[in-house]
Amino acid sequence: MDSEQKQVLDMLQRPFRLPTQRESHPIVFEVGTRVGGSEPPPQRLTLARSIPRGTVFSIFVKSHRLAAKELCDYFMEASSVQELRQRVEEVRGLVNEKLFIFALSFVIIRKPEMRHLRLPSIVEIFPCMFVPVTTVSEMEQEARKSTPDQEIVVTEYGPEFSSTHLKPEHRVAYWREDYGINSHHWHWHLVYPVDLGVMRDRKGELFFYMHQQMLARYDMDRLSVGLNRVQKLSNWRIPIPDGYFPKLTINNAGQTWGSRQDNSLVQDYRREDFGLLPFDVSELEQWHSRIMDAIHQGYLVDHDGNQTRLTDNVKPPEKRGIDLLGDTVEADSSISLNSLFYGDLHNMGHVVISAIHDPDYAHRENLGVMSDTATAMRDPVFYRWHKYIDDIFQEYKVIQPPYTTEELSLSSVEVVSVAVESQGQKNQLITGWSTRDFEASRGLDFNADKPVMVRLTHLNHHPFVYSIKLQAANSGSLPKEVTVRIFMAPKLNERGVEMSFMEQRLLWAEMDRFTHDLKPGLNHILRSSTSSSITNSNEFTFRDLEERPNPDNPGAPENTLFNFCGCGWPQHMLLPRGKQEGMPFELFVMVTDWNQDKVAQPDGACSCSAAASFCGILDALYPDARPMGFPFDRRPMPMLLNRPVGRASDLTRLSNIAMQDITITFTNAQITQ
Ligand code: CUO
Known part of the structure; x- marks a missing residue:
């Protein structure tokens, strides 16, 4: 550098x-x-x-x-x-x-x-978007009180977060307010921005998939703490029961974000402080119904009245229907086929909700946290809004032709066994708490001559290893390379009952996706949880970057990877919390032929694989030809399930699919690694 x-x-x-x-x-x-x-x-x-x-x-x-x-x-x-x-x-x-x-x-x-330089964590750039104003003042006081021999000042925040435990929703405050999840979301929208002229491969589809996966993960943690899964915010005419009081500041002058009382009703938007025209809630409903019509009619209509069909069974370069729908819902005006007709549903939903407490700016109150990608995920209503958005995509996905045996199977490979191992235990995973220090004085001026740190509590788990045994045929057409796809979902629903395929379908969280060179006979794959294709291995602080300066080699690959792949899911949130008494989950492992999955990349594409599942690859195509979420994005052919209430485990009749019961136990103790 x-x-x-x-x-x-x-x-x-x-x-x-x-x-x-x-x-x-x-x-x-x-x-x-x-x-x-x-x-x-x-x-x-x-x-x-x-x-x-x-x-x-x-x-x-x-x-x-x-x-x-x-x-x-x-x-x-x-x-x-x-x-x-x-x-x-x-x-x-x-x-x-x-x-x-x-x-x-x-x-x-x-x-x-x-772009070979690394970006430091947004937590250090804007600490006031991650810790409440009371903690910022505590840091100021600690800095003022510190003695000359103190090298740094450290203030802790968490693990209570902003909750009181009087409201059921507070039980998942640790998840919603996690620094890594929020910084991932900020980074993701930076990498896939709207209206900035950035054309990324399968951008609309990834908008759908990444947000659907965040919902699946949130629901896993909700079930872990005894809450029901998120209900979509589909009725705009009734109040929203859960309020949110962010306690965060927008600037260094102590201005706070708008907050929302319990039972607030969404209002027509009449503010003039953002250059937006007056906007009625009924317009959101109209856009929603036009998009739903397009799904049921099977095509979108562009500005000139031409029809573009919506189907996921396409050959490139034709875009999948889900990709077109993602672009339409996210409303990038240069990509959406007809933003005048289908509107700006997703973005305007964020705006209208974040103005709910002061829709006409009568009180001169700021917008709420739903207006910013670094803070939106702290608010319970974020998930209800995104469930509503996801419901549009799912409406489309369930009318796609179910996957056939041919599409799902790979008869030359058998998944013989699947296990996870951690701390000498088989199929038992442990979660607990850890802390991470950030130098808040890089972002805010505490008038101190030493670093002022904030110590954030977060959920964590002991690392684990997947142990997967594959038996490959000794003869016949054996694929050279296979893709290994690993998912995890809770086994039981809110009532403690095993879920049918369709009930569990949206709870499957991708854990990893990687390729393996297949050899005839037995293949034993050991894969570390820290190598996951959805996670970003580290959140760099300013100090990290100073202590490990970047090589003076423009384009040094590992740093380029970081910047793009830095948008990955936080490694410490790879597992759901689980329960103190242990909570049953299911692992699903599927092996497919890499020859059918692979995508021809342009020359010179970076070989980044970190967090590619959620963030794609810099200057390259999304590295998996299958629809995102495969095989859970659609139904399988009915004959593959033991009707009428077939389970995902019915698919294990195919040799290339196996499942394993595991338990996740939350210890409420410190996890040190
Ligand atoms: Cu990420 Cu609504 O898209 O926040």
Whole structure:
């Protein structure tokens, strides 16, 4: 990393700080002044500068997305790192802090000269989006009280999170408020942004799949703590029972996010602070019903009235129906076939819900946490909203032709046995608590001469190993390579009853997906839980990056991987909590022919595999030709199940599929690794 690059990265620190006299570039606002060889910022950055500092920046709001595009383009057009540094310096302090960090992160990920650098954790950039204002003040006090011989100041937050345990929903606060889950969500939307001109392979489908998987995982933890699965927010005309009080601050002046009382009713949107036109709840319902009509009619209608069929049985380059629907629901105006007709359902739902407490801005209250990708997952209503969105996709998926025996089987391979091993125990996994320190003083100024740390509690588990034995035929057409797909789901529903295939279908969480070189005869695969294709192995702190500087080798592969794959699911949340008395889960292992799964990648595509299941691969195609969620995205042919209430275990009649009962026990103790 050269000094220009380091200076760019350093500008991720203390976003609320105004540039000092020496750092500031007053020429920026002088009309007609050329900066960095491009058009002058005052004319170019009108949208970006229209969002006041210290206020909410929301990529769910179209005008904010356009502002982000303007700023990202301005940074991306810099012809050298030096010019980028210049532009970033000029803009810092002039535009909204969240917008600034979003655009700077965007450019670090995508600009060829920058993307070998690692991005530090968003937790350190905006600690006030991860810990309540009371903890921030506690940190301030601790810093003030600290003695000269103290090298650092540490303040703990958790494990109670913002819950009181008076409301049932508080039982999963540890999950919703987990720093890794929220930073994953922020990172995912940075990697797959809407309206920023980013064309990613199967973007719409991954929008569906990644969010569906988060819901499956949330439901697993809900069942672990004795809650029912999430109910979709389908009726907008009745109050939402669960309120949310984030206790987080939007800026360094102590401004708080809007909160929602229990039993609030969604209102027509009449605020004027985001440049949005007045907007009625009935418009959301209308968009929803148009999309549902498209699903049932089997086609979408574009701006010119042309029909585009919706089916998942396509040959590339035709897009799968689920991909088109994902784009339509997420409403990227350059990708959605007809955003005027099908609307902006997903994003506007976030906006309307986050304005529920002050829909006409009469109280001058900020939007709620649902308006920001780094905070939305803290709110119970996020899951109800996304269940509603997922329900659209599932409506489509259940009318797709069921998978046939031919599509599901691989007769030359038999999965002989499956087990997980951890701490010398077979098929018994253990969860508990751990802590992780973040340097909050990288993001907020505590006026301290030493690092001010926040110690966050999070769920964790002992690492484990999958032990999978495959028997491959000694003759005949044996695939050279196979894909191993591992899923996990709770075995019992809320009533303690084993679930049918259709009831359990949406609870299967992908645990791993990898390829294996097959040899004839017995193959014994040992695979560590830490290698999972959904997880991101680490969340880097600023200190990590300083202590392990990046090699001066632009494009050093491991760092490029980090930036893109840094959006993976947190490793510490790979397992659901389970119960103290032990909770039964089922592992599902399926082996398929890699020759049918593989995707021809463009030359020079990076071979990243970390977190590819949720985040795709930088500059490459999604690395699995099957529909995302295969084989649980659709029903299997009825004859494959023992009707009328066939179970997933019925599929083990196919040699390439096996299942194993396991138990997850929550110890409520510290897990140290
Ligand atoms: Cu990730 Cu609604 O898409 O938040």
